[in-house]
Amino acid sequence: MHILILGGTAEARALAGLLHPHARVTSSLAGRVANPRLPVGEVRIGGFGGADGLARWIGEHGVDRVIDATHPFAERISSNAAAAAAVAHVPLLALRRPGWVPVEGDDWRDVGSLEEAAAALDGFGWGHLPGRSPRGRVFLTTGRMGLAAFADCPQWFLVRSVDAPEPPMPARTEVLLDRGPFTVDGERELLHRHRIDVLVTKDSGAAATAPKLEAAREAGVPVVMIRRPPVPQGVETAASPEEAAARVLGRAES
Numbered sequence: 001m002h003i004l005i006l007g008g009t010a011e012a013r014a015l016a017g018l019l020h021p022h023a024r025v026t027s028s029l030a031g032r033v034a035n036p037r038l039p040v041g042e043v044r045i046g047g048f049g050g051a052d053g054l055a056r057w058i059g060e061h062g063v064d065r066v067i068d069a070t071h072p073f074a075e076r077i078s079s080n081a082a083a084a085a086a087v088a089h090v091p092l093l094a095l096r097r098p099g100w101v102p103v104e105g106d107d108w109r110d111v112g113s114l115e116e117a118a119a120a121l122d123g124f125g126w127g128h129l130p131g132r133s134p135r136g137r138v139f140l141t142t143g144r145m146g147l148a149a150f151a152d153c154p155q156w157f158l159v160r161s162v163d164a165p166e167p168p169m170p171a172r173t174e175v176l177l178d179r180g181p182f183t184v185d186g187e188r189e190l191l192h193r194h195r196i197d198v199l200v201t202k203d204s205g206a207a208a209t210a211p212k213l214e215a216a217r218e219a220g221v222p223v224v225m226i227r228r229p230p231v232p233q234g235v236e237t238a239a240s241p242e243e244a245a246a247r248v249l250g251r252a253e254s
């Protein structure tokens with residue numbers, strides 16, 4: 001059995017490790033990160049050329065199953081995977097870790113997009129936060145793509161990303177290049193050192209990046225939470241690499 005994993009996430013790497021060597025596994029990466037962590041098994045890098053290109057690739061490489069283990073916000077590749085799997089007549093499973101859920105003490109404002117997150121920043125009454133910059137200090141962890149949505153924001157931004165972001169981005173931006181996993185201690189220190197007023201993040205649900213939420217709760221820092229786009233209609237989902245591997249290999253989950 002030849003399984004194509006659409007990857008770019010820690011879960012995709014874990015899944016490749018569970019399936020290999022029980023099946024032939026090819027992991028596909030978009031090629032966005034300069035020095036990606038590579039999974040076991042075969043790896044290909046770069047786009048397929050849309051849903052048609054992906055369907056062709058599936059046919060030409062004798063792929064029997066596709067697992068969409070991309071980031072929950074990688075909407076285009078997930079929709080291409082659904083279209084390509086239908087055309088190529090191969091089963092598709094989407095691996096989606098559960099989203100984050102607020103607990104007592106959290107102050108989250110849910111929004112549906114990066115643009116809505118940028119607009120939400122105006123609603124914080126910055127002038128009233130004692131001892132803070134009148135225009136606010138924002139910790140932005142939504143990734144280096146999509147900063148254009150915040151380009152006109154007057155606030156000061158700390159942007160954390162794996163690779164350096166490119167303009168357009170907010171005029172007052174400090175970039176912090178780093179890659180998780182992060183710790184609560186580290187995140188607490190970061191919020192304090194940069195006097196952060198608001199955290200803006202995508203609901204990735206990842207354990208490696210969750211400590212910032214705990215640190216924000218402790219510090220009373222509100223969170224603008226960008227909610228996920230839905231999985232394409234009709235696509236089956238698994239919540240963990242273990243569940244996905246068990247389903248694909250036809251075993252009961254241990």
Ligand code: NAP
Nearest residue numbers: 007008028029030047048049050070071073074075076077
């Ligand atoms: P996207 O907008 O959904 O996809 C844009 C295009 O990139 C796709 O049409 C496809 O090109 C190519 N592509 C995306 N994922 C691919 C993969 N795994 N293998 C081959 N080609 C792929 O994706 P994105 O949001 O830019 O994310 C790109 C990658 O980074 C994804 O693999 C995702 O798992 C990872 N990632 C994304 C985020 C995020 O916040 N969006 C965060 C962490 C990691 P063609 O149409 O030419 O095939």
